Amino acid sequence: MTPVTKRRTDFSRDWTKHLFILFFILIELFPLYMMFQVSFKDNATFIRQPWLPTNPLTWHWENWSFAFHLILPYIANTVFVAVTGTVCSLFLAILGAYFFARHKLPGSRLLWAAFLALMLMPGVVNITPLFMLLKSLKLLNTLWALVLVGIAGGQVFSIFVLRNFIEDLPRDLFEAAEMDGASHLQQVFNVVIPMSGPIIGTLAILSFLGMWNDFLLPLIVLRDKELFTLGVGLIYLDGEYVKQWGQIMAAYFVASIPLIVVFLFTMRLFVRGLSAGAIKG
């Protein structure tokens, strides 16, 4: 039996399952379809024909140019927050995890307990005093507030995962590096980081997604329109009185584009990382 015919028989034997799965996935993708096709309509067209796409020749591209002008500054702000936050957060977490994984210095158990206890503490409950803290640090209405809180919020989980990972790395590697006179920082850069690429990638994606999607903190921290991140920008767009659905949907689409790009480049990490991270957790 050639591979092609084998695949075909697999499909025909499992067709009921395929049907079920496709049904679920199609409904799951339906909002994306609506977002896409409505983004090319003005309100009148949309009311006449809400379901099907219109003729591409009559598409309202001005919805998209409106969306780009509106959303691009928000995207720039969000990229700044999410990228700076993710890079700093992971770098600190790697250093912290190295401390816990490599040597049991006096007090490390106590510090470990201090980190783990935070896992029990739900972040949302802290939002009131966090706001007052940012206010007294004069960080209100700055993007740095979001970066700093993002870095702090990512520490516990990342250190937890990375510590287990670093402990599983072969001891000989570290000993060989020590023989060569490598300092701890050099060991982090030359042993830990090259050896833990995939796990760092997965943690980076999770942290990036978390900061990208956050809107509760930006909503109370940011006041100036120039500083808005995507979340706050979209909320203000939603609050407009007269709604041009085509423009709004185009804006939603533009807001998703950066993640589409990230997704294209890291699809394997996305799919595999999420599954693998789940087993550890």
Place this chain on the structure above:
Amino acid sequence: MAAPLSRQKLLREWKLYLFVVPSLVMVLVFAYFPAASAVYHSFFEWAGGDTKQLIGLDNFRRAFHDQVLLDSFLTVSVLIVFNLFKMLPSILLAVLIHRLKSDRWQYVYRVLLVVPMIVPGLVTLFIWKFFFDPNLGVLNGILDFTGLKGVLVSVDHFFHWGIFYANVPIGWLSQPELILPSLFLWGFPWIGAVGVLIFLAGLQSIGQDVYEAAELDGIGPIGKFIYIELPLILTQVRLMLVLLIVATLGGYGLQLQLLNEYGGPGGRGMVPGLWMYNRAFYAGEFGYACAIGMILFLFILVLTFVNNRYVRIEK
């Protein structure tokens, strides 16, 4: 575990402490300090400024008689039950995908599942808000188109609910009685990509030979689920359960954006987290908000402990 270090080694390795200091400082300033501040300020009447007045347990006494807060705990319990139910499609889908014989298709479906994740969560939320729109919304459109609206109206007529009328568009987010049903419907068919991938990871340890053996013994599809698949994903189900309950109990972003800061018409969608947010940022009662946060925190803490003690699943 490494043996306790000698004095000499400690003197040589002290620099290593510097590695943990940055993380520690961040966590102390942005997690421990606010938490301590929340505990401290829950005993004060505090409008967020420099003046505050120690009022002892008054905030907590007020909380126990605050009808909005008491109702909000009821609402959040209902939402937790909803969300437990909403886990089922993800489990079903994971099992279906896992049972496919072709690895290639399994991968294709995994990728398709992750695709909706590229849309920011907030956008998904707003698209659903748009679906719920009474005049233009997709939901009413589908109900009209399929004739389900007529069924709803006649059921309403039979039970005298007074919610659905033949010629009036259904206001999913504007009729108080429909707020909870809307919060249930939201996100249909409730496939969480992360959840499905986590369950799939758990199922991965079942080889095809196990299925073949089960088929020889004449075990049907449902039997396979109960005897083979469910036991293997119990750990993952439990993990998702805990994450879900904690997230629902403390969450309020959904209610804030789908409804408003008062939990929608009649406050039917008010949850404790939203009431805390409302008191702090709309009423300026920061002290009281801290007290609500404390109560919420205690609930979550107790649930986590109960879970760790009694819901542990033997591997």
